[in-house]
Amino acid sequence: MATYKKGILGPFSGKVGTVVGANWRGKDILRSLPKKGNSNPSETQLQQRQRFLTASGFLTPMNGVLRKYFGQRNGDQSRLNQAMSYHLKEAVVFNDPDFGIDYSKVLISRGDLTGLQNPTVAAIGGNQLKFNWEDNSGQGDAKTDDTLLVVVYAPTAGLYFTQLETATRVEQVVVVTLPDFFQGLEVYSWLGVTSADHKTAATSSPMAAVTVAA
Incomplete structure (x- = not known):
């Protein structure tokens, strides 16, 4: 150059x-001008491409959440880049013959804020999911007005649902109503929590899979 x-x-x-x-x-x-390659990609290169496409395809619909709450901006590495790097290393798994996602390793937020204590999820009918947790306000930097965010994903249909500022830490419960097209689908969900001013976030918690009931 x-x-x-x-x-x-x-x-x-x-x-x-x-x-x-x-x-x-x-x-x-x-x-x-770059020289044109005259060799076919190796099996390793093909696998790396597929690994990247698997992570990118899963994360892209959640970019609006990730760019706000995943880590801290570090030099030239954006929050989205940090999220991609993490999930490529930790959440993308090989299930012969394809790559997939280990949903228990997925994070929708990542940070130093104190996380939720003992969160749970249950499908309660009416296309609703009920989330509970214990109020740990005062533990570390946890505050009563920290706010929750929820992401729900239905793998078989490729459907996502996101709801921000659903409740505060002190409330200990929130009920989320999903659109009708989630009815009967098995879903995975993640709970995150952020400070009221959205300047800090906690590392999110993965929830057990449940089936959305009518």
Whole structure:
């Protein structure tokens, strides 16, 4: 890669012959065209691609939550990048012949805020899920007005449901009503908790699978 200040026609972008002109961080640069590969990807490369596609396909519908509550921005690594890195390492599993997701390892939020204590979930009919937990306000940095967020996922249908600010930590219970198209489906869910100002978050808790009842 080379930088240049003046060309025959001044700075340019795009391909000219065997070089590409572009502007990178305020500098005009020239770089050679990449060589075309003439070999087929190896089995390992194909598996890595599939692993990435599995994680990306699962996480993308939750990006709105992840970009707010997953970790802290660290240099050039965004919260979404941190979420992808974590799930590639911890949650993507190989179930021959395909890759899948270990839902018990999934996180919808990650941080240093004190998490929920003994959360549970039950399907109570009417397309509703009832979440309970113990009030641990005052434990560490846990406060009564910390707010809960819920993500529900139905694997067989690829359906997601997200509800933010569902309840406060001190309330110890919240009932979430799912759309009718979740009826009869087995769902996984995750509970997260954030400070009232949304500046800090706790590492979320995975819930047991339940079947949504009419």
